[in-house]
Amino acid sequence: MSNSFKKNRVLQTLLAIVAGIALIIWPHPIFKIVIYLIALYLIYLGVIALWAAHKEFKQGGRYGNQRTSGIVLCLAALFVLIFAPGLVSMLPFLLGIIILIYGISHLVGVLNHRHFVNVSRFPEIIYSTIIIIVGGFLLFNPFRSVLFGLQSSALASSLLAAVS
Numbered sequence: 001m002s003n004s005f006k007k008n009r010v011l012q013t014l015l016a017i018v019a020g021i022a023l024i025i026w027p028h029p030i031f032k033i034v035i036y037l038i039a040l041y042l043i044y045l046g047v048i049a050l051w052a053a054h055k056e057f058k059q060g061g062r063y064g065n066q067r068t069s070g071i072v073l074c075l076a077a078l079f080v081l082i083f084a085p086g087l088v089s090m091l092p093f094l095l096g097i098i099i100l101i102y103g104i105s106h107l108v109g110v111l112n113h114r115h116f117v118n119v120s121r122f123p124e125i126i127y128s129t130i131i132i133i134v135g136g137f138l139l140f141n142p143f144r145s146v147l148f149g150l151q152s153s154a155l156a157s158s159l160l161a162a163v164s
Helices: 003-025 027-060 065-112 122-140 142-163
Strands: none
Touching (some): 003 027, 027 065
């Protein structure tokens, strides 16, 4: 590996660890910052598109698709600012239903199908049970599971970055 690649890898690892620790310690403020960054990025893209539409109008006397794109991007930024917390809080509930259905169907499939006589079904039953528990947790505790999911994914990515 080249020296610059190693430096970039170390920098990315340190950044992932710092971001993971910050997300674990301050989940609510970090979540709000991410929402604001996404909204700012959409506004930035919208303003650039509107500026390009303005330049196109000055040159050709008509507006193209850039104007519509700029307006839609600015409205999307407003949508993210207003509805992101609500949409994110609904996601674990929907995901919980999907995971719970998958876990139950997997368990029924394991219990109904026995392909090999000498192969234990116990690991598959344990896997299905864990999937059902995770789906139930997401389904019956959706608001707490958003932050828990963010924190655990941040911790996992920090650990993976530190290991690699």
